[in-house]
Amino acid sequence: MYNETLINELQTKGMRLVDPTVGHQSRRGGAGPTDHKAVTIGDMTVMVPVHTAPSFESPYVVDAPDADGSSVIRKNGEDVARVTFPAKPKFSDLVTAEGVPYNQIAVLHGRDVLATTVLQTCIRYQSRTKTCQFCAIGQSLAAGRTIAHKTPEQLAEVAKAAVELDGVKHMVMTTGTPKGPDRGAAVLAESAAAIKAAVDLPLQAQCEPPEDDIWLQRMKDAGVDTLGMHLEAVSDEVRQRIMPGKAQVSVDKYFQSFKAAVPIFGPGQVSTYILAGLGDTVEQILDISHRLVKIGVYPFVVPFVPVSGTPLESHPSPSSDFMNAILEPLSKMIIDSGLAATKAKAGCAKCGACSALSTYEKFRIKEVAA
Template structure:
């Protein structure tokens, strides 16, 4: 696919992610409500690219896009694309009709442990071939919404009885083996709420990675806050963690205090120190961070911090903020398509210039890419293209 075509597809996918899609309760809908990770979403495949699209939140309910049957009996997303008006607001643009596919329900979802715990309560499929689990489905800050991350919905799936508060290493290893064998899963993402310990969840990551690698050869990304002792990076690596995610989410100091009141106690410079320490262990391009665009950071700030991260060898995974029902930010607007495309273009150009590519990561959200269109903007011209 030519660079222009990739970026055009990137804009169309961004449209769907920032506006959501009206989903008229398609039978067998495998979308995700609440919890950690891409919540209130479902996976759609468009032109061979899998994307997580909001379907359950208020944003999706008023979307100009609708998932419906096409003339051939398949599925399509149709609606009128937005365009930037003279005053900077979004107005009606071209009509868009995209053929889509939905991944089938994975076979491992039909299994249970010897104790009768459904495998899907332990780990879920993200996109087509990524297994993900939140090891600790709670956080030291969550119960106090004045201190919790304002977008967080980590305990929603726990309250609904759809998951466990703590997944053991043996449980995750059992599900991972089945997911690889039955559904061709190619990577595992381990996340966690932050426990009340100095390691910030690194111990959970190391113990679980070791158990999984003893059962199946599966690339693993771990995601946690920076541990106080940098020795944990080597411990995680030695246990079987292949790449690491430590998530800034937002970058401007005032925005961090407002959106991440508790987590912002670990300031931007502390994160930069932690990134350098982690890259020294995991290697350039094997450490990443989420940047949630649309929560108040300017495009210039997002691009400037991305430049710093890229220089350190850290992949800045820029994602449009999507409000989740039941959180303090459930009514917060998503960013505009034009804002996202401008940030994607600038960051993508810098990634390409530094030869830092999402596809080169061993595992993780950036490698999966389903929550962002950034990877479509990082690629240059095809070989041999003038």
């Protein structure tokens, strides 16, 4: 069995693996959450840090798999749950006609989500004085584990195979921010149109708010089902210190775009990623979450995980208590407003693997029903 406390602790403390080869390969470097491994507990698949400094000292240890493929997870030597690891996806062994491995185009995230970074370069990443200090978007490219630009044709080919071979249920497309006022919306729209022409797969696109709101409708028309525009940090002080380049796009601009996007995509189909533990207080995160929920935007709050090779590699992860102080009232706020992770058509909120938030929501729903 599992509960929100166990998921929260695993994601803040990480876990140690007796057999590091279990499951499909853990991801290191790249855009978005990384240095994690997918693990299934009950009916929930979550991403748990395994390559970070806190995880090396975690009280949670996962035994080598038994004959049935499941493993015991222990906390300080005591059994707490049985877990399994998603198998390596079949599509990842394939190669395009021009010789590009599918797993350099997109990867399996969690249990049934296909994820890709369409542009593996970013104008914010060109200088460490402007880049988001937590981002490792250039690492996987430098290591040759991905390619700089995934074409619409490549993405459509891989998405179709992932659905047919592995039963993938939805897809997340993020991107580094290119030059230009669309801030990545154009390449995402082009990619979405190609994927939807090849396979019926719910899509989330993620980018900074385009300068012109017309791009929101263009992405929707191209086949994007849900939209993520990620604040990451919420207070001006933390935004300027942690992500000075991205902070040039103000919180006010984000809210203008959120308000324009919700009528296009629908309540709960627009979300924002908030990294807890970078310096924003519990109160600041809950205050902005209240503003977001009020206009129909889902605030996906995730514990910050330091990634090796970034300026924040030694920055501590938030404590379990800190995350609980956010996620418990936030889950109540979300459910009481009529939003929920289960209502999202695609993307981070629907997947829920990088945060215990959806688990808190499940228990909140049970409380309401009781």
